[in-house]
Amino acid sequence: MTKQLLILGGGTGGVIVANRLRRMDPELAITMIEPSPVHTYQPGLLFVPFGKGTVEEFQRPLERQLHSGVKLLQTKVESVDINAHTVATTSGDTLRYDVLVVATGATLLPEETDGLLGEGWGKNAFTFYDPAGSAALAKAMDSFASGRLVVNVIDMPIKCPVAPLEFSFLAEAFFTDRHVRDQVDITYVTPLDSAFTKPVASARLGRLMEERGIKVIPSFNTGQVDESGNRLISYDGQEVHYDLLVSVPLHGGAPYVSNSPGLGDEINFIPTDEATLQSLVAPEVFVIGDAAGLSVSKAGSVAHFEGEVITKNILAFLAGKPLPARFDGHANCFIETGHRKALLIDFNTSIEPLPGHFPGPFGLPLLKESWLNHLGKLAFETMYWHALLPGISIPLIGPEMPTRGKGSLAVTEL
Ligand SMILES: Cc1cc2nc3c(=O)[nH]c(=O)nc-3n(C[C@H](O)[C@H](O)[C@H](O)COP(=O)(O)OP(=O)(O)OC[C@H]3O[C@@H](n4cnc5c(N)ncnc54)[C@H](O)[C@@H]3O)c2cc1C
Incomplete structure (x- = not known):
């Protein structure tokens, strides 16, 4: 049958x-x-x-x-x-x-954070994590020329953990291009103890945020959004004021x-x-x-x-046979850093993102801002529709994380 x-x-x-x-x-x-x-x-x-x-x-x-x-x-x-x-x-x-x-x-659960869906939702509080939110935020960004923009990750896990960082970098470039950067304060508020989950990438991304004048507030566990007062309030009573909030809500299945x-x-x-x-x-x-x-x-x-x-x-x-294939947790992400540049990270469950090149010694630079990586991020969409979704295997970019072309680096060397 x-x-x-x-x-x-x-x-x-x-x-x-x-x-x-x-x-x-x-x-x-x-x-x-x-x-x-x-x-x-x-x-x-x-x-x-x-x-x-x-x-x-x-x-x-x-x-x-x-x-x-x-x-x-x-x-x-x-x-x-x-x-x-x-x-x-x-x-x-x-x-x-x-x-x-x-x-x-994963499903977004904004209703799980007290006050997030209050009167400011859709006025000065948004998410870009779903199509409707992303379109609504475009209008708000277009008319925002001064004040405090806060990007807030409520809690992990979230999909694409680098996307809120990318949003912060792109916002920095966006306001710079509009000549209002000195009137906009950009603050990144995260429950993590640093910018990202992986120590090596986190050190490099944290340094880039500093260079771009993006303030990072770590270890902030948002318990409540006070929309009438435009404040994030953490479970331990810390407060962060915002004029425009870009929230990445809790995720669940x-x-x-x-x-x-x-x-x-x-x-x-x-x-x-x-x-x-x-x-x-x-x-x-x-x-x-x-x-x-x-x-x-x-x-x-x-x-x-x-x-x-x-x-x-x-x-x-x-076919009633033992399962032959094994996944090593391979992940690969372009991280837009604004000004037509991006970083690339490649890692798996046991190996941190490391510097070097991907997918081999002559490939794209890893953990380093470059125009080539930005082009890679843009080209990825074509690859998505024409290779990934149709189920075509891409040579050299497979489930097993490549180690050729990668160096090693201690966090302190960054
Ligand atoms: C803003 C943003 C930027 C991102 N950038 C990147 C990136 O640069 N690189 C990267 O690798 N990843 C990125 N991601 C993450 C990536 O899009 C997701 O990890 C990926 O789509 C996961 O695939 P999935 O099939 O598990 O879930 P999805 O692609 O989300 O698909 C889940 C599907 O299940 C359907 N569904 C839900 N409930 C039901 C139900 N009850 N019955 C039937 N169907 C249902 C949904 O309608 C949906 O179509 C990004 C995500 C976001 C939001």
Whole structure:
């Protein structure tokens, strides 16, 4: 009997898995459940507030991103029964699966922070982490010419942990180009004890923030947003005033996970094996991307690398064989630093981002601002639509982190 593979979510991870498996096993019946008719290139949302593109320019019809033979159901998952191997949808259907791929990403939870969705939301408090917020923030940025801009990460984990840093750098360049930089104070408020999670990259990024006059307030755990007084208030009583707030809200897994007994953890992410990407809750459930409760970064590059591993393991599982592929946590990020420059970092679960070159000795410079890296960031969108999503492997840029071309450096040497 034809095996039924059900994919929940048609974002980066879901589309990659669907297209890869379609090529690898044309006999497999593949169904995807996704409510949105469009697929959004989320890294583009960083640029919209600075007038560099509209949300619509970063969106394409989802159906056109899927290889023929992948069935798309435009509806939402209501719940999963991991014992009966069924998924219920909000349209009232129940679908059976032999293998389930959870690819429903991370959900923004602004309502979980006291006061964030108060009267200032959409007036002088925004997020660029979803399409509507990013478009609304573009208007606010356009008319902001003096005062204090605060970029605040409420808590980890968040998707693309470098995006709020990139926003701060791009804001610095934006106000400089508009000749109002001396009238705008930019402050980055983070729960981490420094600018970023990885010590080597953090030291370099922290120094860059200092050079650009961006103030960093570390170890600030936002407990409340006082929107009438335009203040962030931390759990331990510290306060930060803002005129324009750019918030990265709390993240959790998709809400249906809490209606699905045994599927998720307390914040609705799915416990998953770091190496095989098989869930720890049921052998026929696999997880890709931000939905997984893993220690790796929540990033599109990670979902891309995971796609190569998870598809091999799913086919082995269906054939009753041991899972052959292992993921090392490889992540790769361009970090826009403004003024047409960017840094590139490449790392995995056990190796920090290091200086050198990627993907080999003659490649792009790592941990170093360069115009080439900025071009790489812009070119990445074309690669996303034409190689990553269609499931085409990119030579030299695979799941295993390359070590050729990399140096080593102690944090104190930076
Ligand atoms: C502003 C911003 C900038 C970023 N920049 C970068 C970058 O430069 N580099 C990088 O690598 N990553 C970046 N990312 C992160 C990257 O976009 C995500 O990590 C990536 O999209 C994760 O893929 P995913 O498939 O796990 O989740 P997503 O792509 O978010 O897809 C999840 C899908 O699940 C669907 N879904 C949710 N609930 C249900 C339900 N109940 N039923 C059915 N479907 C459902 C959603 O509609 C969505 O389509 C950025 C993200 C943001 C927000």
